[in-house]
């Protein structure tokens with residue numbers, strides 16, 4: 001890969017994930033921005049619960065956390081004589097991690113990377129040590145990848161732009177720097193941005209609680225809006241791009257992301273605003289098309305209750321899909337660490353992934 005600009009914009013957001021005092025620590029994102037507390041983990045099952053309960057969230061962050069979870073599981077095992085024995089010994093924690101959340105493919109990608117380590121070291125090697133090194137490497141690599149995504153994406157943003165983002169695809173959702181917010185950070189560094197509109201992202205409020213907080217810490221001008229204001233704001237403020245992350249990009253270029261992204265893409269097309277999906281290649285799933293992406297249904301209480309108080313009538317039926325799938329036809333560019341896929345479709349997505357593999 002050709003070298004890009006180093007550095008990027010300074011980053012004040014605390015690490016979402018850290019290995020500290022020989023333990024995994026996760027910033028409890030449920031309590032942000034009011035409280036900045038780390039929780040400590042030393043077994044895979046409680047890491048799986050932390051992923052399901054959204055202590056940590058965001059596709060790349062979930063993948064990295066799962067890799068640390070496997071390292072913790074291996075540390076708790078007695079040494080095993082063979083690959084088959086290690087696979088058996090780690091089966092229960094691996095399943096717990098795989099069952100934590102279904103949509104972000106980075107989780108399964110990271111678990112497969114762990115499987116390869118077990119294959120490589122399982123016949124007498126230091127599996128626990130190698131899994132921990134893998135988790136640390138995936139973590140560090142993700143930050144580097146995000147800076148590359150940031151630089152590729154920023155080059156598409158015209159000067160004096162307002163951009164629109166949804167959910168949180170920032171440092172908190174990744175190893176650091178962010179995907180969509182990585183593009184925004186790099187565009188801000190390059191002097192291209194006038195401001196950012198952040199949709200609040202019901203029901204979990206990632207936009208209100210996390211994205212506005214992240215951007216404000218880096219002094220990037222951000223305006224928070226309810227999702228229902230999207231059409232009005234696009235007509236009034238004429239953002240150049242909607243920039244979002246992804247939980248899974250399918251072979252045909254369809255992209256699953258936080259619920260409400262599909263709505264935004266439709267509104268953007270009506271107003272002549274372009275849509276950018278910023279995601280590492282670890283978020284691609286070349287085995288399925290958009291309609292086959294599993295969509296997580298979250299608990300009804302996320303909608304029937306707000307901050308612990310019931311807001312919907314008792315017995316009210318609820319549908320709470322956490323993600324939607326934006327068709328490739330509504331996406332103008334998918335930006336990865338390897339460059340830009342313009343007007344994505346199956347042929348262009350697969351060509352991009354094949355070229356990325358050949359380059360490695």
Ligand SMILES: CSC[C@@H](O)[C@@H](O)C(=O)COP(=O)(O)O
Nearest residue numbers: 057058059167169173245246258
């Ligand atoms: C770089 S993160 C990309 C996506 O994971 C993000 O946009 C998103 O949808 C996160 O959903 P969440 O439910 O908060 O895990």
